[in-house]
Amino acid sequence: MFLFLIFIINILLLTSSSSDLRPGFYSNTCPNAEIIVRDVMKRALIREPRSVASIMRFQFHDCFVNGCDASMLLDDTPSMLGEKLALSNINSLRSFEVIDEVKEALEKACPGVVSCADIIIMASRDAVALTGGPNWEVRLGRLDSLTASQDNSSNIMPSPRSNATTLINLFQKYNLSVKDLVALSGSHSIGKGRCFSIMFRLYNQSGSGKPDPAIDPGFRNELNKLCPLDVDQNVTGNLDSTPVIFDNQYFKDLVAGRGFLNSDQTLFTFPQTREFVSFYSRDQTEFFKAFVEGMLKMGDLQSDRPGEVRRNCRVVNPRPAHFLSEHKMQNNDKSM
Numbered sequence: 001m002f003l004f005l006i007f008i009i010n011i012l013l014l015t016s017s018s019s020d021l022r023p024g025f026y027s028n029t030c031p032n033a034e035i036i037v038r039d040v041m042k043r044a045l046i047r048e049p050r051s052v053a054s055i056m057r058f059q060f061h062d063c064f065v066n067g068c069d070a071s072m073l074l075d076d077t078p079s080m081l082g083e084k085l086a087l088s089n090i091n092s093l094r095s096f097e098v099i100d101e102v103k104e105a106l107e108k109a110c111p112g113v114v115s116c117a118d119i120i121i122m123a124s125r126d127a128v129a130l131t132g133g134p135n136w137e138v139r140l141g142r143l144d145s146l147t148a149s150q151d152n153s154s155n156i157m158p159s160p161r162s163n164a165t166t167l168i169n170l171f172q173k174y175n176l177s178v179k180d181l182v183a184l185s186g187s188h189s190i191g192k193g194r195c196f197s198i199m200f201r202l203y204n205q206s207g208s209g210k211p212d213p214a215i216d217p218g219f220r221n222e223l224n225k226l227c228p229l230d231v232d233q234n235v236t237g238n239l240d241s242t243p244v245i246f247d248n249q250y251f252k253d254l255v256a257g258r259g260f261l262n263s264d265q266t267l268f269t270f271p272q273t274r275e276f277v278s279f280y281s282r283d284q285t286e287f288f289k290a291f292v293e294g295m296l297k298m299g300d301l302q303s304d305r306p307g308e309v310r311r312n313c314r315v316v317n318p319r320p321a322h323f324l325s326e327h328k329m330q331n332n333d334k335s336m
């Protein structure tokens with residue numbers, strides 16, 4: 001009987017692979033799931049327009065670290081440092097409470113059914129659709145991770161100082177093309193960044209003691225005013241000049257030398273990415289098409305670890321004590 005229980009738990013923990021992801025995954029088990037997510041996102045947008053951008057960023061920070069498994073939503077525990085305080089996330093990722101709100105609404109409608117990893121994917125899509133960008137059908141059926149690692153995130157997520165070559169190489173590791181990289185960077189069409197992320201390029205690019213020469217001088221004056229040397233570096237600026245509308249203004253700004261982050265502007269400076277930036281600055285329809293493709297590909301990045309559907313996105317589900325001590329056995333059983 002005990003072995004049988006372990007076997008059942010094992011089945012519940014089976015990892016899904018990307019072939020399992022499909023549209024309408026919850027059509028029987030939680031038919032209103034996507035409507036519920038979108039309703040909460042609409043309310044969040046009205047309450048604070050920036051919050052939907054902050055949520056959309058979650059897809060990137062989740063999917064690049066061991067696949068799209070909501071590992072980044074786990075709070076730290078005494079025995080586990082999660083991703084929230086990782087280098088690129090600390091004092092930066094925000095609006096976790098909106099995910100909590102979505103999860104609460106879903107648990108009310110269909111307890112224990114919709115994963116937090118899928119919530120991130122649906123909510124990111126909704127953030128784009130609700131701010132004037134494209135709408136698309138998402139593939140669902142992900143599971144939530146049982147662990148998270150601060151180091152995993154710190155080792156992977158790119159710095160705002162990155163140049164296009166570094167970014168191309170990073171995205172390549174996930175089978176994301178140069179085109180995907182440029183299109184996905186168009187996510188910076190909405191949202192804000194901190195002075196902290198641009199101080200070096202305003203005052204000491206690459207240790208030169210000088211500003212990044214790629215910044216348009218007029219724009220540099222604006223940024224210097226926003227972020228003087230003695231500024232509180234939590235002060236924020238817009239990532240493009242239309243920060244609550246998802247459009248191709250971001251690319252127009254890059255062409256004009258008015259990109260906020262170094263990692264943005266470098267996409268126009270470097271020849272490998274420049275043509276895509278020019279193209280999308282002229283053709284919003286092509287940008288939208290490529291962006292959707294990129295989001296779908298990024299959303300297909302899978303974890304190869306066991307998972308579950310968390311009841312609360314911030315903590316793994318409680319387990320019976322015997323299960324924890326049998327964890328080794330559970331791993332061995334995987335070959336069955």
Ligand code: HEM
Pocket residue numbers: 050053054055056057059060091092093094158159160162167184185187188190191192193194195196197239261263
């Ligand atoms: C290509 C490499 C990327 C780099 C180096 C990068 C870096 C950054 C940085 C430094 C910020 C500002 C953080 C702060 O100052 O606190 C930011 C914000 C943001 N990023 Fe990225 N990012 C990248 C790609 C992406 C992707 C692929 C997405 C989503 C598909 C994304 C979505 C966002 C959004 C929406 C914001 C604004 C968030 C808010 O307002 O709270 N980024 N990113």
Ligand SMILES: *[C@@H]1O[C@H](CO)[C@@H](O)[C@H](O)[C@H]1NC(C)=O
Pocket residue numbers: 149151152155
């Ligand atoms: C991710 O974290 C795990 C557990 O801390 C560690 O074993 C693994 O080497 C890490 N991988 C990377 C790429 O940092």
Ligand SMILES: *[C@@H]1O[C@H](CO)[C@@H](O)[C@H](O)[C@H]1NC(C)=O
Pocket residue numbers: 162163164165166
């Ligand atoms: C891009 O950044 C990497 C890592 O910092 C650096 O090694 C490389 O020289 C840079 N490439 C160019 C062309 O500046």
Ligand SMILES: *[C@@H]1O[C@H](CO)[C@@H](O)[C@H](O)[C@H]1NC(C)=O
Pocket residue numbers: 173174175
């Ligand atoms: C990228 O594609 C290769 C070849 O199809 C595959 O072996 C590899 O697992 C893929 N990598 C990722 C992160 O999906």
Ligand SMILES: *[C@@H]1O[C@H](CO)[C@@H](O)[C@H](O)[C@H]1NC(C)=O
Pocket residue numbers: 204206207208209
């Ligand atoms: C600029 O950066 C270099 C290298 O990191 C450093 O040695 C130098 O002190 C910095 N200069 C200023 C004015 O911060």
Ligand SMILES: *[C@@H]1O[C@H](CO)[C@@H](O)[C@H](O)[C@H]1NC(C)=O
Pocket residue numbers: 091196232233234
């Ligand atoms: C930004 O604010 C956080 C707390 O909200 C604080 O811990 C941090 O030191 C501040 N960062 C900077 C660069 O001022």
